[in-house]
Amino acid sequence: MVSKKGFFKGIANPPSWALKDHQVTPEGVFRDRRNIVKALGLGSLGASLPGQVQAGLFDLFGSDDKPAFAVQGLDYSKPSAFQINDKLTPEDKIIRHNNFYEFGTSKQDPFDNAQSFQVDPWELKIEGLVDKPLTLNLHDLTTKFGLEERTYRLRCVEAWSMVVPWVGFSLAELLKMAGVSNKATHVAFETLFDPDQMPGQKNRLMGGGIHYPYVEGVTIAEAMNELPFLAVGLYGKTLPPQNGAPVRLVLPWKYGFKSIKSVVKIRVTDKQPPTSWNQLASSEYGFYANVNPEVDHPRWSQASERSIGEGGLFSAKRIPTQMFNGYGDSVADLYKNLDLRKYY
């Protein structure tokens, strides 16, 4: 704002529309104000209590400041082909509402129990019917591929949904790098098995009776489609552990449980791999698990879903579920000759 002329003469002549220095709020104060407003937003209940009581209450109810998992910013492009117009689910909800039974079966368990999860060193092995088996380390995951941001709908089999901006790379790209043999028919995935870090793998009561390590799989045609995505980031930063750090699969036209988290192994095979939820209850969870409003889960309807968006308890909306979660244009062809009632 100080013109060259003003600098030489020692007198500044700012234009009449410019703010004077004393009118500008310093950045620090600006941020503090936001934090204060945020803190007040904790709830009218909090605001109505005297200070000491408040401190006591919040200590009692677990707002203890455990160090959160450290996430880093990522560089990525934003290809327009993989964006949708739906409003994003706030980050705060995406990182605090997770099914990740390795860290406990209730929705907030992963957020509570996964913050000290170690992702370095990490090894992701790509093996089986490939020309060049690969092993990627943590650094490779964010540097070996051109990262892109894709906004995908996520539909959980429990009939709630979110809209999530993932950062990562396409699964097909990785498989091409490894060189898939023409004998391959399926791709299998496996989550880390580490009971010391994952209490749900140690304790049946906490882990929901799943046989660990968690496994998943897709057909080779599904895997080579443009949609399957290996996410290493969320909202522009590396993934938090409750969302599947350091690398997870995202299959937006299938129910959420197919999108396996914290992957350590990708194996190209010539037979259909076992999948965790199918092993546990095959009448409820099929191998395909495509989002399909016409095929109900035995215990609940899949025709509509509760969309988790901005705002408080009463602001959620119920919306009709779309066939293939709205991704039919890209994937419907894969199932042309398949009876989706039988192969659910």
Next chain:
Amino acid sequence: MRLTSRGLFWLKGFLHLCFMSPIIYLIVQVLTDNAGGDPVQYIIHFTGMGAINSLIVTLLISPIAKKFKQGLLLQTRRLVGLYVFAYACLHIAAFISLDLLFAWGFLFEEIIKRPYILVGFTGFVIASLLTITSFQAVKRNMGKRWQSLHNWVYVLAVLAPIHFYWSVKSEIIEPSIYIGIIMFLLWIRRRQIKMWLIKKETPTEVSKVSAKADSQS
């Protein structure tokens, strides 16, 4: 030590505190953002557990009263029973308002189509009937029929853990523990329940027996 009526007063106050505090805890958890990113399932599960836990407490009262010869204790059953109903109401209200978002047509369709919801709903109907007939005046008017209606609490005790077991995805250990506890509490009453069931099936014979008993007394 025998429970006095003064002791009963304080015991009732204590029970109110015990059953109210989880509700206050839940409200604080939700208001302070400690019930997760999407508290809906948390609230539904929490209130459902409240109902089933209170149900177990009601079923515990009479065995305890018998064992320790504390007749006055029986007077807390209505209080605890009403909390079963209160938690069940919160549970259903949360399901309808927060999960289904008042899609009533969808709710009725679900009740008919989904066995676990049908089981839960049947339990709720029983709890409602027991609640509206829990007033002293109604009890007096109903005479003998009151007891036979209130024996339906045993049916409720069977339905509630089945509903719980059926509603979970895979975490069956916790509901199995509840089924075990309730089966035990019903087993203690096996004679009473058998009597109640037999009375229903063959009313003539039982009335003969009771007539005989009456003439003897």
